[in-house]
Amino acid sequence: MKLTRRGFFKITGAAGAAATVSRAYAAKASPAPEDPFGCLVDLTRCIGCRKCEDACNRVNDLPPPARSFEDPTVLNRPRRPDEKAFTVVNRYFPGQRDASNQLVPTFVKIQCMHCQEPACASACIVGALTKKENGAVHYDVTRCIGCRYCMVACPFEIPAYEYHDPITPRVMKCTFCFERISEAGGLPGCAEICPTEAITFGRRKTLLAVAKKRIQDNPARYLQEIYGEKEVGGTSWMYITAVPFEKLGFIDVPDKPTPRLAETIQHSLFAYLWSPIVLYGLLGGIMWASRGNRPHPEDEEGDRR
Numbered sequence: 001m002k003l004t005r006r007g008f009f010k011i012t013g014a015a016g017a018a019a020t021v022s023r024a025y026a027a028k029a030s031p032a033p034e035d036p037f038g039c040l041v042d043l044t045r046c047i048g049c050r051k052c053e054d055a056c057n058r059v060n061d062l063p064p065p066a067r068s069f070e071d072p073t074v075l076n077r078p079r080r081p082d083e084k085a086f087t088v089v090n091r092y093f094p095g096q097r098d099a100s101n102q103l104v105p106t107f108v109k110i111q112c113m114h115c116q117e118p119a120c121a122s123a124c125i126v127g128a129l130t131k132k133e134n135g136a137v138h139y140d141v142t143r144c145i146g147c148r149y150c151m152v153a154c155p156f157e158i159p160a161y162e163y164h165d166p167i168t169p170r171v172m173k174c175t176f177c178f179e180r181i182s183e184a185g186g187l188p189g190c191a192e193i194c195p196t197e198a199i200t201f202g203r204r205k206t207l208l209a210v211a212k213k214r215i216q217d218n219p220a221r222y223l224q225e226i227y228g229e230k231e232v233g234g235t236s237w238m239y240i241t242a243v244p245f246e247k248l249g250f251i252d253v254p255d256k257p258t259p260r261l262a263e264t265i266q267h268s269l270f271a272y273l274w275s276p277i278v279l280y281g282l283l284g285g286i287m288w289a290s291r292g293n294r295p296h297p298e299d300e301e302g303d304r305r
């Protein structure tokens with residue numbers, strides 16, 4: 001009889017297996033690389049063309065979208081990345097008006113932030129998610145046991161799961177185009193295609209300097225804030241904006257990385273062979289508490305006219 005990962009969990013109750021493997025990984029922090037690659041997204045440059053979504057779909061060989069990448073009505077409702085779309089662009093109307101008194105939209109591309117100290121990697125009891133030297137938080141399907149702790153742990157609600165696949169379901173998220181950026185001169189598909197250079201790829205420290213210079217040189221155009229510089233300990237993807245981030249669906253997260261707390265609890269629990277279900281609930285509680293007041297996309301319709 002062929003045993004699926006899900007079936008394995010049902011039969012064994014998971015706790016024993018998880019406890020064994022967890023000792024090897026649970027206490028290990030994913031070390032933050034000194035100067036990883038990153039992407040700077042300049043929201044003042046994004047025109048909402050969704051070519052980045054299209055490119056991401058192609059370079060990752062994802063299924064065709066239900067509605068075309070050229071269909072502008074897709075922007076009428078906020079979306080989240082999922083197992084079939086590693087990145088999505090949402091449209092907001094935060095209140096600015098142009099010379100003709102028309103509301104001016106701001107477009108926001110979202111994907112995995114590739115955190116410097118990723119909570120998903122810390123929550124993963126088998127080391128299937130790791131922060132790589134080049135900045136990517138990389139997923140190794142051959143290690144994954146389908147526990148989905150990473151989905152609970154992620155403060156940005158990014159990882160998705162192939163629930164529709166009963167045999168070989170995977171956790172799905174932006175790969176940071178790991179293979180492409182591992183080659184000299186390689187660019188993420190989305191950054192390469194962007195017609196307005198709203199996405200700049202480079203070393204994180206360089207991008208921070210670029211962001212600060214743009215803000216300093218254009219104080220009337222930008223707010224004095226870089227989302228991702230400090231959030232959850234810093235992220236490889238960062239944003240600059242003309243509009244407060246809280247009006248654009250950005251999640252209000254603490255500067256302190258969440259992994260350490262999750263790791264401590266995880267390690268303690270497995271030391272006493274507590275059930276992963278208990279851990280799942282506790283991790284969920286930690287992440288929920290650390291998120292603060294976060295608007296759900298479906299609750300933001302009032303901002304989008």
Ligand code: SF4
Nearest residue numbers: 046047049050052194
């Ligand atoms: S390709 Fe560039 S301009 Fe177009 S939606 Fe994506 S980030 Fe914005």
Ligand code: SF4
Nearest residue numbers: 112113115118120154
């Ligand atoms: S955004 Fe979420 S999935 Fe991506 S690296 Fe950070 S914790 Fe992991």
Ligand code: SF4
Nearest residue numbers: 056174175177188190
């Ligand atoms: S970095 Fe690669 S996987 Fe991530 S959103 Fe861009 S194209 Fe998609």
